[in-house]
Amino acid sequence: MNMTRQPLILEIKGNSLDDGPGIRGVVFFKGCPLSCVWCHNPESKSPKVEISYDPEVCIACDTCIETCPEKAISKENPFFIDRSRCNLCFECVENCPSGALERVGLDMDVHQVLDVLMKYESFYTSSGGGVTLSGGEPTMHMEYISELLKQLKARGIHTLLETCGHFDLERFMAVVYPFVDTIYFDIKIYDEDEHRKYCGKGNKRILENFKELNRLSQKGAIELVPRTPLVPGITDTRSNMEAIAGFLKSLGIKKAQLLSYNPLWHKKNYKIGKESMFIHDPLMNRFMDTRKVEQCKDIFKQSSIFV
Ligand code: SF4
Ligand code: SF4
Structure with a gap:
């Protein structure tokens, strides 16, 4: 096996029900090119231990x-x-x-990660599941995930990538794309300035990458699922919901996911010694009202997008 430069692994789960179809192994990588203020895995933001x-x-x-x-x-x-x-x-x-x-942050080579994941193989195969790469941002480690995904595909395992979409598309197409079955692609904020304000970088590259992958998805080459995390007052605004729904509709997309807000990131931030923004904002400190989630879904449904 060709070993590649190692990222740090935050965690490996063997039996997740939340990260794609069926029962899934999930590898969480450390390091992300964005810095979303509400990041629900703040311990994955830094690539360092x-x-x-x-x-x-x-x-x-x-x-x-x-x-x-x-x-x-x-x-x-x-x-x-x-x-x-x-x-x-x-x-x-x-x-x-x-x-x-x-x-x-754990130092694990591809072989070690595979050994952990394959202990749960029977769960994946019996449930229509597989393995999901998450983060942080897995595409910060293209060569490493390429090798990992290749090894999983060689074992007949369904592979899913969760991504923030901010990556070098040319490199991605060359080394990662051939080994991915499904991509969960985050589109968090449509407005470029708002995206820069809350996620640390603009979203031009993200939207361009999404369009190209959608072109391939429309040909049936890959499953692409756009996802938007609902964050009170930031991503769940009517203007952002309408802008994202309109963008997806213009690309012929019929299916998306809206992820309800989870306030547990405040505790995670504290654990790694970080002050949480919005710690005194009541809406940011409780789970999202189901009525609010339904309102957001309705906006997507009005654009004929199933959520
Ligand atoms: S807190 Fe002290 S003992 Fe713990 S890792 Fe840091 S230096 Fe070492
Ligand atoms: S004081 Fe708490 S954190 Fe420190 S060694 Fe004891 S149990 Fe662990």
Whole structure:
């Protein structure tokens, strides 16, 4: 097997029901070219290794405070760990009896990832499932995912890629596209300036990539599913819903997914020592009202798009 430069793996799930058809193995990669302010996996944004602390699991034994050679841990610190002092030696993680401290980001080569995924093969085959690559953004690691997808296809496994769409299309077509069955493609915000404001980059490349993949999808070469995460006051506005629905309709698309808002990212942000924007915004701190989700769906249905 040709080994390629390794990204960090955030997590591998063996039996997800949420990331495509059937029961699926899911590989979450670290690193993303966008920086969406509401990212529901904030620990996947950075491609680098991080340390995480979960106060709900901590039993306050103080072992880590005594163990840390850099004196980076203290109860007075609102995030418990002073990341500017921490050198990521992970001595505290090794000695924590409760699992409250964790290393975020695993060094795993393609072979190791495959070994984990294939333990669940019978689930995939018996349920019409397969393996999903998610993130972070898997296409930040084109050569690596190319090899992984190729190995999965050689074993007859259905492959699905979840992407933010911000990638080098030429490279993607050369090394990733041949091994993907389905693409879940995020179109979060249609307006270029709003996209830059909330996602850190404009969306020209994303929309162009989507159009090209849709052209191939219309020929039956691949399944392409556009998805929009619903975020209160940012992506779920009438103007954004109408603009995305209109864009999809103009491309002849009949099916899309709207993902209801999940506020758990605030806790995840805290665990990796990040202040959450919108922490005091009530709409951002609860699950989305089903009526609001239905209103968004209705806008898509008015454009004859099934959601
Ligand atoms: S990883 Fe090392 S330096 Fe960082 S908090 Fe833990 S023990 Fe201290
Ligand atoms: S070692 Fe673990 S359980 Fe003990 S205080 Fe530190 S984080 Fe909490």
